[in-house]
Amino acid sequence: MKYQNITYSHEHPRIDLSIGKNDPDCLLNGYLDCIDELRDIHAKGVTRWVDCSNHGIGVDWENNKRIFEDVGIEIINSTGFYKTPFMPDYVSTASVEELVQIMLDDLAKGAKVIGEIGTSKNEWTKDEHKVFEAAVIAQKQTNAVIITHTTLGTLIKEQVDFFLEKGVNPKKVIISHVALSNDLDALRYALQKGFNIAFDTIGKTKYLPDETRIEFIKTLVKEGYTTQLLMSMDITRQSHLKKNGGVGYAYLLDTFIPMLERAGVSQETISTITSENFTEILEA
Template structure:
């Protein structure tokens, strides 16, 4: 059954009318996660250690820039903690959408090895309908569903197919992790092959792929194209990101682009000398405006596009 998209945003603190979101949205972030495989604790955002820094940044962005929603894409096997997300959301005064799914293969949880696509789909649908564990908190997005390389591995293929079927069954949108921007076309083929509309799919990390032709192809097929690692200069310069985004806009696909920072370790927090969640607003958007973007384009990129991705709704212009 192809379930229609939700009419309201499903946040960790309750339902939210998309029309009530009057400020910008960060559609790909992490507030709590644990990706530590090296044992050095670097790829971690622990609520007990880093929560105050996280909420401090979000509260400041809410007051300075009107930040109105964060989509938190920490899923199964990534250290997800929806109870902590609810607490951080309340403390910062910013609504947060939680996620479900599986990341790319090194972070797959044991059931991925033993279950088939149908069984994995059932796991996701149950979590979406009943809530995560005993919390009653229901995810509002599938993501970040991962693969690495130009073609997903068999395990990643299984996870992508299950997530696509769960999106069909529940109406939730689906955001992917395309490692270093690669493999997005293959992800889209797999997901649409399960019957999922491209307009309910966001292909992740495309700002790490210096290939405007791929971006145009994804957008022309109706998928959202995520420029979601803004400020991560060690992976890609913001100068290149700006060039790629401008090319996509000039090709007529401004309504398919999403912008975020993907803060994924404590060293990226402002309190620890990093660029922080606010880099998009403080550094990148001023450069976009200097390149010719007006208020309407900025509102489209930072508010209307993510809300349409999440709910299918065309919200009013600010």
């Protein structure tokens, strides 16, 4: 096996956005719906997923345990609240301190990540702000990793500025979904300030072709940012599964990585991105 101990840095072993989106396509349980795909990527070197589901969007830690026991993929659990309008109702009325306490309780029970916590498209709602405020406090007390969600790659700079202003260690923060917009400078802005960024929508070509993602990764590697890059697929829908005509979980390994290699990105670099960087972030 060319690559081993691969981490998918942003997945959803179980996610339920079906009510908010009014679409049954958005209820997905990897364990129940496509265990064969999980076994396939495990055989191809994937040993860890970061679960970016949390309160209100169908997280299930018992399910994560079953995936580890039956498939062998370890799942890193997360805490927090996603974004408007997919948060539990109590977030609107809770105080920042109460949200901090929920996060601290989950972190004490073994979660290692606060995420994904999100901003809306070109908008940062009041509740989303509250969640970010709480995440900063919980992060500083525990040194947990923060994973953010940017909607279609908007507000990357604003998120970066927020964390800098609050004095959060950028090495502990992963900004997600950066390659859904064609704004390489926003990515550089985050990287220059020491943040990690995730190319975690590999295979989602509706907003940006994978060829552009390859160009971005190639450019940023050349500029010296290899250790701040991550990759994943963020599969959240039934229609993303192979059996339903989607790209499937193995696309990153079978299609995208060979494209990166053909574009001249070395195996050593790819290995750093897929197999080392998340561990470094956890331990920073």
